[in-house]
Amino acid sequence: MKQGVYLLTLFFTLSLFAQETSLDNYTGSWGNNASWSGGWTDGSPAFLNLPESAGDITVFGQIKVGTSASPQNLTFAANNDGLDFTVNDTLIVNGDVTFANKAMNLNLGNNAVLIILGDLDMNNKINIASGGTLVVSGNFNKTGSQGTYTGDGNVYAGSFSGDAQSTIDDGTGEDSSFTIDDLSNDGFPEIEDFVNGGGTTPLPVDLLYFKVDSESDITLSWATATEINNDYFSVERSEDGINFYEIGRVDGNGDSNQEIKYSFTDKFVLAPIEYYRLKQVDFDGQFEYFQVKRVETDLEKEQVQITAYPTSVETGKVSLSSTRPFQVQEITVYSLTGGETKNLKQQVIQENPLNYSINVDNLPKGFYLLKVTSSEGQDFSTRLMIK
Known part of the structure; x- marks a missing residue:
């Protein structure tokens, strides 16, 4: 998951407060008023003590804060836990990020990416939705009695301190906190290169x-x-x-x-x-x-009806046909004469969406049970004789 993920999303909400929303499908700077839909309500994008005006903040494009040459810190002020700071695309911060006590809640949507090229200090709730990825090049510190972690997004950091690691892993059923080096193991080598290079390596697509x-x-x-x-x-x-x-x-x-x-x-x-x-x-x-x-789809729920022919062969192939398109998940033959069981999935040829064939040249003579499992989990079985 190399990370310039720009999702075309429609966002509608009603609120008594002002709200700041970045442009969709957009690459821009946090400090550029043109990066935000309608501009910030107070006239200029804020950096310190967010929010300057009481309202949610949502990122829908790729927004960058600061540069490697001129880092810029983001600080979220205390006592704003009724508000949400949501990343639905990509946010890259060249600098430290601080969430004060009971600051805005952090939410990372599906496939959202938050990369902090600095330290993250958090004292409030943390919510990372399924698919979200948080990467902190420096230290991730979590303090205070408040703080929950939901969803199955992962957090990668140079180091963890305070309650950060225990908060992230608590109650999830599996670990969600990792080091930067684990990014490659999870299929994110480009993010690892980007972070280790201090943001100088581009995120490919x-x-x-x-x-x-x-x-x-x-x-x-x-x-x-x-x-x-x-x-x-x-x-x-x-x-x-x-x-x-x-x-x-x-x-x-x-x-x-x-x-x-x-x-x-x-x-x-x-x-x-x-x-x-x-x-x-x-x-x-x-x-x-x-x-x-x-x-x-407009497909009605119906069982896949699969037939096999011929069921008695010497060499060659057995054909499979169905009443509607299907995908083969697994094909197994069980010997009825005490021989071994074979998985024939690698020998399957899809001739068209309704027909498959299996080469049975390598099966010794004998009686077999042929079991076909479709991608929907439906099974079909028939007897097969190799003469």
């Missing part, structure tokens, strides 16, 4: 938007603002939102500094609800994932 149109066929469209070393995009689908598999590839454009639009059409949906995500892959094999999209 900036995604302007990723959206899905389901009026007829499922059409995915996205655009990039910049690309570095971009080999291709892998379009992945899932029927349960957890187990994804590739359904197509779209070539990237290597290096680019201009907007490039892409699209992919999925004509063979499998379930009433489908999930899609993009995987961007560099020429050297490094990759990142972008936001998951949930789509309701």
